Amino acid sequence: MVAFDAAIAATFLFYLAIIFAIAVVAWMRTRTAADYYLGGRNLSPAVAALSAGASDTSGWVLLGLPGYAYLSGLEAGWLALGLCLGVAMNWLLTARKLRIFSHALEDAVTLPTYLQRRFCDSGGGLRIVSSLFILLFFLFYVSSGLIGGGKLFVAVFGVDYHIAVILGAVIIIVYTLFGGFLAVSWTDVFQGLLLTIALLVVPVMAIQVADGLDASIAAIEIENPWLLEAWHDKNGEPLGAIAIISLLGWGLGYFGQPHILSRFKAIESAHAVKSAAAIGIIWAIVVYIAAIVVGMAGIAVFDTALADAEKVFILLVGTLFNPFVAGVLLAAILAAIMSTVDSQLLVCSSALAEDIYPLLRKRAIDATLRLRIGRWAVGGVAVASTLIAMDSDSKVLDVVSYAWAGLGAALGPTILLSLYWARMTGTGALAGVVTGGLTVIIWSQIDGGIFEAYELIPGFIFASFAIVLGSWLSAGNVAEAENRYRELDRA
Template sequence: MSGQWLVALTFVGYLAFILVIGVYAYQRTKDASDYFLGGRSLPPAVAALSAGASDMSGWLLLGLPGAAYAVGLSSGWIAIGLFSGIVLSWTTMARRLRVYSYELDDALTLPAYLHRRFNLGHPYLRTLCGIFILLFFLFYVASGLIAGGKLFESVFGWDYRIAVVVGALAVISYTLFGGFLAVSWTDVFQGLLMSLALVIVPAVVISDEGGLAASWHQLQQRAPELTHWMSDNTGQALGVAAILSSLAWGLGYFGQPHILARFKAVRRPEDVPTAALVAAVWSLAGFLGAMAVGLFGRLELNQVLPDGERIFIELVGALFHPLVAGVLLAAILSAIMSTADSQLLVSSAALAEDIYHVWVGRETSPEAMVKVGRWAVVGLSLIAVWVALDPDSKVLDVVAYAWAGLGAAFGPAILISLYWSRMTGAGAIAGVLVGGVTVLIWRELSGGIFDIYELLPGFVLSAAAIVIVSAVTNCPVAVSSRHRELMG
C-alpha cells in the first residue's frame, strides 16, 4: 500500500471517530442551551482543552511555525503576548462570567449577557454585537478553511479550491448535528492530538541534530539572523511598535466569543482554577513546540520553502512513516476543525439568538431555535468557503484581522462589565462600536502609528469610550438583585 493511501486511511479513521462523537452529542441535544452551551456541564479539563483547541486552530501548527521559520526567534513575542492573555483571561474573567451569565436568566451568548447586564429595553446592543460576530467570524472560519486547503493540497496534491470545500464539509457535518457538546468533546481529543504532534515533531528534529544545544548551535551557524529576540531576519532591530503589536495579541482573549463560551460552560464556578491551570500548561507546551518546529525545521530540510506555513507538513512527510505521518497530519486537521466548528457555532448562535429571535421569531420554540442555528451553520459555512477560495491567502494574516476585530469590539465591554457596576448600556454600545470600527479603519491605513497592530488601538479606544460615555450617562443600572450582590 502506498504512503499516500496510508495517510488517507488515517484521515478517514479520524473523521469517522469525530462523527461518532457528533451522533452521540446529537442524541443529548434537546434545546438551545444544550446546542449552544452544552447545558453548562463541562468538567474543568474539558473546558480548558476545548478553549485551547478552539483558540489555536491551524494557526498553532501552520501560522506560528511559519512565522518562526520566516522571521526567527523574534516571532516569539506573539507567543509571549498570547500566553499572558490566556492566563489573565482565565484568572480575571472566567469565574465571574460563569456566575453572572447564569444569574442573568441563563444568558447563552455574549450579546445576550450584555443585553441583560444592563436591562436594556431595546435590542440595539444585542444586534450590534451579533453583526460584529458574524462579520469577523466569517474571516476567522475562512482562515481555518485556508489552512485545510493547504493541508490537503500538500498531502494529496488536490486542487486548492477542492481541498477547501472538502475541509468545510468535514467541519459542517458534526457541528451541524452535535452542537456544543460534540464540539467540546472532540476538542479534547483534538487538543491532545495537537499537543502530541507539537512534542513529537520538534523532538525528532532536535534528536537528529544531536540534542537541543547542538541544534541551537547549528542554527546559529546556518541562519544566525533567526536567533535574536530583538531583531528580525534582516538584522533590523525591533522597534517599540513592533514589540507592542506582538504583545497586544494577548488582549484578544478578553473578547473572543468562542473562547469565552467555555468560561460560561464550566460545570461549576469552583472548577475554574483547575481549568485555568490546565489551559496554561497546555498552551505553554503548544507555543514552545510550534516555535521549535519553525526554528529547527530549517536544519532538517535542504531547500528553503517559499511558503513557511507549510513547514510542519513538510517535516512530517520527510521524517515519519506514512502511517505515523497520517496521525500527525490529522493533528492539523484537528486544529482546523476544533476552531472552525466553535466559530460556526458561536456565529450561528448570534444569528439565531441575537438577530433572528430578537427581530423575527420572538415566539419561536427552543426546538425551532436549534433548527435555525443549524441552518445558520450551513449558510455561514458557504460564505466562509467563498472567502477562503483565494489560494494566495495567509493563515496568519486572516487570523490577525478577525482576532483584532473580536478582541477590540468585545474585550473591553465584557471585562469592564464584570468589575464596574457604574458601566451603562450606552457605554457598552459605544465601546463595541468604537472597538470594531477602529479595527476596520486602522487596518486600511499604514505608515507611522498605523503600523501598530490594530487590536491595541481598538482595545484602548473602546475602553476609553466605555468609561467616558458611562460617566456621562450614568444612572442606577437595573440588574438582577443576585447580579447586584455579586458585583458588590
C-alpha cells in the same frame, strides 16, 4: 508536497470516523438550544480547559505560528509570550465571574444575550450590534481555518486548492450540524491532546535528525544568526517598541473571543474554574513554545528555503516519519482546524438564531425552531467563509490576525469591564463595541508610522475610553447600573 500513501489516507479516514461517531452520540443527547450551544453547562474542568485551548489554537498554531518562527526566528517568541499572558489573564480575570454572571442573568446562552441582560438593553440595540460584529469578524476567522485545511489537503493529497477548501468545509459542517456544543467539546478534548502530542513529537524528532540541539542551533546560526536574536528582526534591525508591543498585544484579544468565552460559561460550576484554569494555562504554555520550536527546527532540517513557510510542520512530518505515524500527526492539523472552526460556527449560529432573528421578528420563538434556525445558520456561515477562503494566496496568520483584533477590540473591553465596573452603563457598552470594531476596520487600512501598530491595541484602548465616556454621558443611569452589578456580584 507530502507523497501520497495509503497509510496516510487510512489514518485520516479512521480519525474522521471517530469524530463522526462522537457527533452522532452528542446529537442523540441534544434536545434544546441550550444543549446545542452550551452543552447544558455540564463541562468538567479538564474538558472545559482543553476545549477552550483547542478551540483557541486552530490550524494557525500548526501552520501560521511555526511558519512565522521559520521566517523570523526568536522574534516569534514575543507573540508566544503575549498569547501565554493573554490565556492566563483570561482564565484568572474573566472565567469565574463570567460563569457566575451569565448563569445569574436567566442563563444567558450567548455573549450578546449576556450583554443585553447585563445592561437591561430593552431595545436590543446592544445585542444586535454585538452580534453583527461577531458575524463580520468570524466570517474571516472561519475562513482562516478553511485556508489551513486547504493547504493541508493540497500538501497531502495533491488535490486542487479550491476542492480542498470545499472538502474541509463539508466535513466540518456535517459534524457541527449533528452534535452542536457537546460534540464540539468532546472532540476538542481528543483533538487538543492530539495537537499537543504532535507539537511535542515533531520538534524532538527534527532536532534529533539535525544531530542534536547544539547542531540545530549552529545550523540556524549559519543560515542567519539574527534568527537567534529576540530583540532584532531577521535583517538585524532592532524590533522597536511598536513591533514588540504589537506582538505582546495579541494577548488582549482573548477577552473578546466568543468561542473561548463560551467554554467559561459552560463549566459545570464556578468552583471548578480554578482547576480548569491551571490546566488551560499550562496547556497553552506547552503548545505555544512547542510551535515556535517546530518552526526553528525546520530551519535546521531543510537545506533550501521553503516556498510556503506555513507548510513547515507538514513538510517536517512528511520528511521525518513513516506514513502511518505521519498520517496521525497530519491528522493533528485537521484536528486543530476543526476544533476552532466548529466552535466559531456555533457562535455565528447562536448570534443569528438566538440574538438577531428573534429581535427582528419581535416575538418569542420556540426552542425547536431556534435549534433548526441555528443548524441552518451553521451551513450559511460556512458557505460564506468558504467563498472568502478561495484565494489560494491567503496566509493563515494574516487572516487570523485581522479577525482576532476585531473580536478582541469590539468585545474584549466591554466584557471585561462589565464584570468589574459597577458604574458601566448600556450606553457605554454600545459605544465600546462600536468604537473597538470600527477602529480595527479603519486602522488596518492605513500604513506607515504609528499605523504599523497591530490594530488590536488602539482598538482596545479606544474602546475602553469610549466605554468610560459613554457611561459618564449617561450618568442618569449609573444608580441603576450599580444596583444591577451588586445583584450579580452577590449571585
